[in-house]
Amino acid sequence: MRVGYFPGCSLHATSREYAESVLAMTGALGVELFEIEDWACCGATSAHATNHLLGVALPARTLALAAEQGHEQVLAPCAACFNRLAAARHELRKDPKIARAVENATGRPIQTNVNVLSIVKLLQDLKATIREKTVRPLKGLKAACYYGCLLARPKELTDLDDVEMPSSMEDVVKATGATPVAWNRRLDCCGGGFSLSRTSSVVRLSRTILEDARDAGADLLVVACPMCHSNLDFRQKAIAKRAEDPTTLPILFLSQVVGLALGEGPLELGLDRHFVTTEKITSCLPEIEEQKNVTTGEADQ
Amino acid sequence: MAVESKLRPHDILRLLQQGRRGELLSSQSIWLCLTCETCTARCPNECDPARIIDALREIAWNEGLADPPRKIEAFHRSFLNQIRRSGRIFEFGLVAGYKMRSGALFSDVLSVPGMLSRGKLALAPVRITRIKEIRRIFDTCLESAPHDSSSPEDSGADTHETDGKGTVHPASATIEEESSGNGRQGSPPLDGASNNGERRNS
Numbered sequence: 218m219r220v221g222y223f224p225g226c227s228l229h230a231t232s233r234e235y236a237e238s239v240l241a242m243t244g245a246l247g248v249e250l251f252e253i254e255d256w257a258c259c260g261a262t263s264a265h266a267t268n269h270l271l272g273v274a275l276p277a278r279t280l281a282l283a284a285e286q287g288h289e290q291v292l293a294p295c296a297a298c299f300n301r302l303a304a305a306r307h308e309l310r311k312d313p314k315i316a317r318a319v320e321n322a323t324g325r326p327i328q329t330n331v332n333v334l335s336i337v338k339l340l341q342d343l344k345a346t347i348r349e350k351t352v353r354p355l356k357g358l359k360a361a362c363y364y365g366c367l368l369a370r371p372k373e374l375t376d377l378d379d380v381e382m383p384s385s386m387e388d389v390v391k392a393t394g395a396t397p398v399a400w401n402r403r404l405d406c407c408g409g410g411f412s413l414s415r416t417s418s419v420v421r422l423s424r425t426i427l428e429d430a431r432d433a434g435a436d437l438l439v440v441a442c443p444m445c446h447s448n449l450d451f452r453q454k455a456i457a458k459r460a461e462d463p464t465t466l467p468i469l470f471l472s473q474v475v476g477l478a479l480g481e482g483p484l485e486l487g488l489d490r491h492f493v494t495t496e497k498i499t500s501c502l503p504e505i506e507e508q509k510n511v512t513t514g515e516a517d518q
Numbered sequence: 519m520a521v522e523s524k525l526r527p528h529d530i531l532r533l534l535q536q537g538r539r540g541e542l543l544s545s546q547s548i549w550l551c552l553t554c555e556t557c558t559a560r561c562p563n564e565c566d567p568a569r570i571i572d573a574l575r576e577i578a579w580n581e582g583l584a585d586p587p588r589k590i591e592a593f594h595r596s597f598l599n600q601i602r603r604s605g606r607i608f609e610f611g612l613v614a615g616y617k618m619r620s621g622a623l624f625s626d627v628l629s630v631p632g633m634l635s636r637g638k639l640a641l642a643p644v645r646i647t648r649i650k651e652i653r654r655i656f657d658t659c660l661e662s663a664p665h666d667s668s669s670p671e672d673s674g675a676d677t678h679e680t681d682g683k684g685t686v687h688p689a690s691a692t693i694e695e696e697s698s699g700n701g702r703q704g705s706p707p708l709d710g711a712s713n714n715g716e717r718r719n720s
């Protein structure tokens with residue numbers, strides 16, 4: 218399976234481990250990722266909050282590049298990038314006026330046939346393969362699957378099974394042998410892009426998420442977004458200062474959880490790059506059941 | 519974010535119905551929306567506050583009525599400048615620009631040592647090959663935005679981005695500077711807002 222790959226800015230820097238684990242895991246699953254050449258930032262909130270057209274045109278260029286480079290689908294592991302790419306495609310399809318303006322801005326033909334994939338959807342579709350290739354079942358690990366905002370909403374963009382009661386991430390986690398826990402804050406917002414500009418909001422919002430996951434008995438919290446990860450992992454120290462329960466909760470990317478089950482090593486998956494130690498998880502990993510051949514994808518340029 | 523905002527999504531819709539333009543456009547509340555889409559997903563009347571708030575922000579930004587909390591404005595400006603300059607976000611550069619604009623000089627921001635030891639900070643900016651295309655996108659999009667004649671620029675330090683050595687980079691002239699030019703003659707902003715915003719009702 219060949220898929221275009223849009224890493225986005227975070228995966229090239231602060232969320233390197235997300236990129237590392239995505240590449241390792243997709244390689245092991247037989248998915249070949251091809252990074253879109255010369256991609257640019259999706260514009261994130263700053264573009265769509267101040268100039269609607271800019272918020273569509275930047276990701277539209279990426280879609281055009283993807284089509285030009287022969288991709289039928291593009292994987293955007295960052296939930297925010299996924300949202301912007303999917304939003305651009307949606308708007309270009311339904312609004313000819315925007316499409317014309319975007320064509321004029323990018324100087325490239327409009328491309329709306331490229332399908333935009335979230336990592337959750339990609340893995341949900343591959344859950345049988347994951348089950349089959351799991352050599353280190355994560356039995357006994359209780360995982361709180363956290364969707365946040367942009368994977369599940371808005372309903373015309375999400376590729377998950379339900380807006381209010383999704384089970385896509387839980388499906389994937391189950392395929393690795395881990396047990397998803399039932400909890401309440403799966404779809405709450407962590408504070409997203411206010412990490413730098415309004416940290417107090419991030420602390421307040423993320424704290425309720427962490428507390429709820431802990432109360433539900435989770436050993437780890439699983440995310441599929443670099444911003445969620447940074448807010449819940451990097452900011453966990455600041456959050457704990459004021460929270461009643463100081464127990465730390467490791468925050469893992471979905472790709473790291475799947476990678477572990479497929480037999481990848483914690484270092485290959487970048488588990489050492491987290492701020493909250495993942496020792497609790499790695500120290501109780503079962504032995505790899507059988508030897509398997511790991512093929513790494515040649516995704517990097 | 520409702521607990522931190524004076525105006526909650528339903529208040530914003532109410533003011534909109536009442537045509538209380540100035541109040542809405544100059545409110546800080548519209549800048550506290552995280553576009554988490556919860557209100558839109560759960561509105562029983564199929565309203566789309568998240569899109570409406572985006573439209574209000576854009577109008578306020580273009581008309582010079584925007585009054586976002588300083589740090590939020592600093593973040594948006596630094597973020598967009600960084601894309602315009604390199605095509606991608608380079609976190610060191612973003613943080614430098616952000617600190618300068620926000621005055622948050624000593625905030626932990628990215629906790630540089632912790633980030634470095636974890637290999638999480640790229641040390642050199644990457645500029646995409648066809649950066650001209652990005653400049654063109656910015657120029658075209660900003661040109662088609664209504665011209666802001668009474669732009670409430672923050673400090674003069676904000677007008678140009680420097681590299682920390684006091685050098686002014688012409689290529690990084692700020693967004694608002696680039697946007698001066700002729701403007702689209704739009705419909706009255708509030709109409710514009712509801713047209714952009716209520717995609718389901720149109």
Ligand code: SF4
Nearest residue numbers: 551552553554555557
């Ligand atoms: S999208 Fe709606 S619910 Fe979410 S922060 Fe904005 S106004 Fe609040």
